[in-house]
Amino acid sequence: MSSSDRSVIIVGAGIIGLTTAFRLARRGYRVTILDPAPAMGATHAAAGMLAPSGEIAPGDEENYRYQQGALSAWRAVAHELAELTGHELSITQTGTLIVGWDGGDRRLIEQFRGVAEHFGAPLRTVTRDEEPEMFRGITTRLREGLFMSEDAWLDPDAAVAQLLEANQCLSVRLIEERVTEVLARTNGVPVRSASGVTEADWGIVATGAAGLPPGLREPSSAHVRPVRGVTVRARGIDRHDAPTVRAFLRGRAFYMVSRPGGYCVLGATAEEKAEPLVEVGELQRLLRDGLDIVPELEAATFLEVRNGLRPATADLRPFVAEIPGAGWTWTSGHYRHGVTVAPLAALDALEALDRR
Ligand SMILES: Cc1cc2nc3c(=O)[nH]c(=O)nc-3n(C[C@H](O)[C@H](O)[C@H](O)COP(=O)(O)OP(=O)(O)OC[C@H]3O[C@@H](n4cnc5c(N)ncnc54)[C@H](O)[C@@H]3O)c2cc1C
Known part of the structure; x- marks a missing residue:
């Protein structure tokens, strides 16, 4: 099956859900994203620092190396956004x-x-x-x-506005409703929200600190x-x-x-x-x-x-986890760095989906 034959539901339109929707739609997936209040979670509070250096923590070199890749990943996303929307997302490297x-x-x-x-x-x-x-x-x-x-910043409000606009250009469907239940099915990933049931081949949960919606069980490897x-x-x-x-x-x-x-x-x-x-x-x-x-x-x-x-998470590191027995992938745990690593998290989710 090519990407364009595959449909994906993303639950949660914070910075992680929105960049993931953007990356998947660019790859050719047909994407529907559900959120009653897009980008009004942690993303709304974030300062927008892209600060791998300023966020260094003892014993966490792996996280530092991961975040170091974020600035160039954001610059690449900003370039793609400008192609689609005509506006530049400004990324300022002041240190x-x-x-x-x-x-x-x-x-x-x-x-x-x-x-x-x-x-x-x-x-x-x-x-x-x-x-x-x-x-x-x-x-x-x-x-x-x-x-x-090496540190920089962007305005998360501007990033969100551009991602929403670009996703619309890429025909991403946004349903402004909460997912109240994930229904059990051997094929596909039906979800219930106020207006009824939405279905797709695969699902990604990007609900930040809210965790999994009802109907999905946490894998033993992941908890937020x-x-x-x-x-x-x-x-x-x-x-x-x-x-x-x-x-x-x-x-x-x-x-x-x-x-x-x-x-x-x-x-x-x-x-x-x-x-x-x-x-x-x-x-x-x-x-x-x-x-x-x-x-x-x-x-x-x-x-x-x-x-x-x-x-x-317990070790303060993000994860992309498969929910056993379901067509769902869960991406979360971005803690203080979700804005920074969003383009990398989107690539990780895309890879997880491509592997399925
Ligand atoms: C005060 C503060 C400052 C920060 N500053 C920075 C910073 O400078 N740099 C940085 O890199 N990071 C920063 N962060 C961290 C960053 O904001 C988070 O890591 C990031 O926003 C997480 O993104 P998310 O999309 O996973 O979660 P969120 O932004 O919380 O989005 C989750 C979305 O899921 C939706 N949702 C939840 N349940 C459901 C459901 N059942 N159905 C449908 N939708 C649902 C919510 O409505 C929400 O919109 C900061 C965080 C805070 C709180």
Whole structure:
């Protein structure tokens, strides 16, 4: 059977479902995607950092290497999107500047540096005296930092808008309904939603932290749990041509991504909680950290708070798993890096489907 003879249902239109739909439709699969609120899950909260270096974690070189491939994969997707929609998806490689608030935080940076050097990540120490532009807007208390040049960012809202438009050009059918049940069948993958039953040859679940819809059983190899995160959006500080700021302060992590026109995303909290809401204390800590690191935020205009549930696995790595005895593949566990690795996850899902 060639790809064009094969139909696929994708459950979930977050960044993973949308890029997967795009990749499959480009390959010639006939794709239907179901989601009651496309791209309003974790994708909506994401800051859009493509930061393999800034996200380095001890013992996780494999994840770092995987994420390193993401920037060129996104550039390839951006090129394909522009061909279809006529708009450029901008990907900005500013690097990341990491600063530490006090002695304890600076020790955390030294530990981070040791791991990053071991992985061979490009980095150098920078000082405010030598490179004042890098420190623009950052409290004068901080005079030194670690610059990681390979990191970049994109605007997830723009990426989603372009993927939705491109998918429409590729005749991907979008049904804005929740899948309430996956029906048992030996051939094909029927799913029930409010308007009835939709069928296809194969199915992909891309529901992020929501896990499998009713009717599918988790394979023993895969499980996700939600880790809630909050980002704050404000306008007033334009650092879009300067590195993304990351800070360790009082043992916590803070970042600020800045886009043209002074649009800033401050992030992010991490709570092992499943309720999609914003706690006052959580928001207060994030704002206080932001004001300490970037005092000019005092006069910035507050725009909104977004929250999302990151899909986390026990080892914090993503997976593509087959559901035994069914025509379903499950892709999830992208945790803090779903936007970064979305084009790679889409290729992994395509390979899994091609193998079937
Ligand atoms: C605060 C925060 C900041 C982040 N910042 C970054 C960042 O800077 N860079 C980065 O790379 N990553 C970041 N992430 C991580 C990233 O957002 C996630 O890894 C990514 O969005 C996961 O994408 P997803 O498509 O799997 O899940 P989601 O975006 O959650 O999408 C899942 C979709 O499935 C739908 N769904 C669920 N159940 C059903 C059902 N039964 N039927 C139909 N549809 C269903 C939902 O409506 C939703 O739209 C951040 C996350 C958070 C929370």
